[in-house]
Amino acid sequence: MLQKVEPLRMELRTLEERAEKNQREAEEVETLISSLEQSIKRLEMRRDVQEQLFTGRLACLAHMASWARTSAICAKLPGSAQFVSLPCVTIAVVDGNC
Numbered sequence: 001m002l003q004k005v006e007p008l009r010m011e012l013r014t015l016e017e018r019a020e021k022n023q024r025e026a027e028e029v030e031t032l033i034s035s036l037e038q039s040i041k042r043l044e045m046r047r048d049v050q051e052q053l054f055t056g057r058l059a060c061l062a063h064m065a066s067w068a069r070t071s072a073i074c075a076k077l078p079g080s081a082q083f084v085s086l087p088c089v090t091i092a093v094v095d096g097n098c
Helices: 002-076
Strands: 082-085 090-093
Touching: none
Parallel strands: none
Antiparallel strands: 082 090
8 A cells, every 4th residue: 555655645746846836937927927017007108208298399399380480471561560479479560570
């Protein structure tokens, strides 16, 4: 009977060692996944900030282009004083100068 039990004990030890090894590997994979998820969140936040900056810059360029067109129109106006309103600023036009 002991001859049958000893191989089973060895097999049980082998299976327990494999289970421990698999558990360690699973924990390492979970740690790696967590680290990757955090990296993804940081990159998404950075992308969102860059997108907001880009959108702001585009809006600024659009206002600058509008300002340039308005300035060109002001230069062609006769000498009477007028007021030109832009989204951010109201300017006086006197003698064709903005």
